Amino acid sequence: MGPLRSDIADIFEQVLGHPVQIADNTNIVEDLGMDSLGVMNFVMAIEDFYDISIPLDRIAQIITVGDLIHAVEDLRSGTPS
């Protein structure tokens, strides 16, 4: 979980243009002030970094950083949604 969270923090920083403090319960939209385009750019950056595609229905379920980490772990291990 450690390295994954720090990679994700780096990607947030790239997309938002400033450093962020994240925890598992950080709300991606409300706490980080992302609009829908920001979320999409962020998701695409995550997808590139981990060489995965996150299906739309999975994206809809991702509210917090913890949800995102779970989704990335599932998709990297090939677990079906």
Add this chain to the structure above:
Amino acid sequence: MSILDKHSAYRHAYDTLLQHGVDPLNVRFDSVLSPTEGMLNGRRTILLGTNNYLGLTFDPDCIEKSVEATRSQGTGTTGSRVANGTYDSHTRLEHELADFYGRKHAMVFSTGYQANLGVLSALVGRGDHLMLDADSHASIYDGSRLGMAEVIRFRHNNPDDLHKRLRRLEGMPGHRLIVVEGIYSMLGDTAPLKEIAAVKRETGAYLLVDEAHSLGVLGETGRGLAEKAGVEADVDFIVGTFSKSLGSVGGFCVSDSPDFDIMRIVSRPYMFTASLPPGVMASTLEALHKLRTEPKLRSDLMRNAHRLYDGLAAMGFETGPEANPIVAVAMPDQDLAVVFWKMLLESGLYLNLALPPATPTNVRLLRTSVSAAHTIEQIDTALAIFEDVGRRLGFLTDERRRAAGAL
């Protein structure tokens, strides 16, 4: 507390718009006079935002056929073809569409929106993968939710990103269906269809092209982007609409796919809605005939598109990437976009104000669509109004004009 409180963010955004004293989402015409003119608040207004590409909505032959069909067959079918049966005009329209595209099969839907819903939900299901361009029309996104397929977005007009995402699916079961549009409705840009077709061939995916804005607009005979790009053989399904170049309402899908007709008993947006009325189909058939026999409509349309696109670019406006009948002008912020749009309207020019989230990459657009029916004088009047408003608002500065080569 109201049950609709969940939409308060939209309410707030809408109220902000209304504070400018206009309602761009609810423009009320006193009357529509022709494909290119309407009356708005008692003023004759040029229509430059109605997707009426071939200008056939007032064509006397189309009107006559529609009136004749209504007289002889009635105003409506009062139900679905599954329940109320198929009229001769449904069969003829499907036959003509298949013939026009050189395909074995055609199926008509009651709207273009429903065509995407009906086709996408029938083509892919659980275990399949739907690959959507990120800037796809709402009907494509909504159609993707009706089926149970996994939906994956790829970067807009980016065949490499599509390829990468298909590669990630290697070894997984299920079909892959790529969905792109001929002309994207906001910026007027076309899909890089040759390259996308190459990705499709390499990965064994199916390819669907929505030619809603390109039917009657692109291609030697007006079949759309697939024809223009020379890749019709790679396109498995073409979806389109009657509500733009054909001047009526309705949607369709054509294909050579075996078992195509099974969609008639599995596609819910086809089965559970009233079929097109005879009068609508009659004018559509006549409009399709004109599209096929009057290539001048297409050349007039492109002449107007280039005149508007080149004229706006030369003044220093930031337009979309290519000259097509959709010409969009980017505005730097929402307030200016709304005020600019309002002043254009007050000067007698109607077009679309397109704001996020309806636009890609959060851009604010003054979106125009030209028609073959616009005269050169109307295009020049539109340009003059744009220039006048641009100057009055201090937007068309000397610097901007110089950069565009206008000074």
